[in-house]
Amino acid sequence: xxxxxxxxxxxxxxxxxxxxxxxxxxxxxxxxxxxxxxxxxxxxxxxxxxxxxxxxxxxxxxxxxxxxxxxxxxxxxxxxxxxxxxxxxxxxxxxxxxxxxxxxxxxxxxxxx
Amino acid sequence: xxxxxxxxxxxxxxxxxxxxxxxxxxxxxxxxxxxxxxxxxxxxxxxxxxxxxxxxxxxxxxxxxxxxxxxxxxxxxxxxxxxxxxxxxxxxxxxxxxxxxxxxxxxxxxxxxx
Numbered sequence: 001x002x003x004x005x006x007x008x009x010x011x012x013x014x015x016x017x018x019x020x021x022x023x024x025x026x027x028x029x030x031x032x033x034x035x036x037x038x039x040x041x042x043x044x045x046x047x048x049x050x051x052x053x054x055x056x057x058x059x060x061x062x063x064x065x066x067x068x069x070x071x072x073x074x075x076x077x078x079x080x081x082x083x084x085x086x087x088x089x090x091x092x093x094x095x096x097x098x099x100x101x102x103x104x105x106x107x108x109x110x111x112x113x
Numbered sequence: 114x115x116x117x118x119x120x121x122x123x124x125x126x127x128x129x130x131x132x133x134x135x136x137x138x139x140x141x142x143x144x145x146x147x148x149x150x151x152x153x154x155x156x157x158x159x160x161x162x163x164x165x166x167x168x169x170x171x172x173x174x175x176x177x178x179x180x181x182x183x184x185x186x187x188x189x190x191x192x193x194x195x196x197x198x199x200x201x202x203x204x205x206x207x208x209x210x211x212x213x214x215x216x217x218x219x220x221x222x223x224x225x226x227x
Contacts (some may be wrong), residue, residue, distance in 0.1 A: 034215065034216060036218075041221075042220060042221070043203060043218040043219055043220040043221050044203065044205075044218040045218075046215045046216065046217065046218075049214070049215045089156075091156075091216075100146070100158040100161065100171055100172065101156075101158070101216060103155045103156040104155070105153075105155050106155070
């Protein structure tokens, strides 16, 4: 079964720390992997998209890496701020199967001032 | 650009009633889709469309209908609402076929079925 797993489910860190969120997927045949942010009661905001041919993408304080052979992606957040508090979702488009994103359950991140 | 616009934002229905959730995008995206988000289940695909006149089922299509008569609009119809359809519904779109670019989401429609 094609799945996406995110560990931990929740993470709380003090402001200013660098942190890593993890995402694993079960099939290395993917088109791309996308990281989203979701604030409570809101929709999903795209943060970074990594195509299957890429190893990483960067946007500001965010860096996402992709290792297809091991079925893993990480989202690195540098110098965390209270405004980074949100749920972070990882989603994969698998080559085999329907045209859909398969989402992880998300990591709820809290940055404490 | 408004992006992906969903209406209504909130709706309460009684069991057996029907309604339509509206989704519109102004980015000339070919791919559009509907997801539902439930606690502990994550986001699951209901239906999707790769262009006007073309729709297909996702993971959880039962109880929902869609049509795509224009590039801009992709409404989701609940034929006879059931309490199990209480959820937050998200519409999402992408420029071309999924896998070639980012997926953009609307703000969501929160539906309660009593």
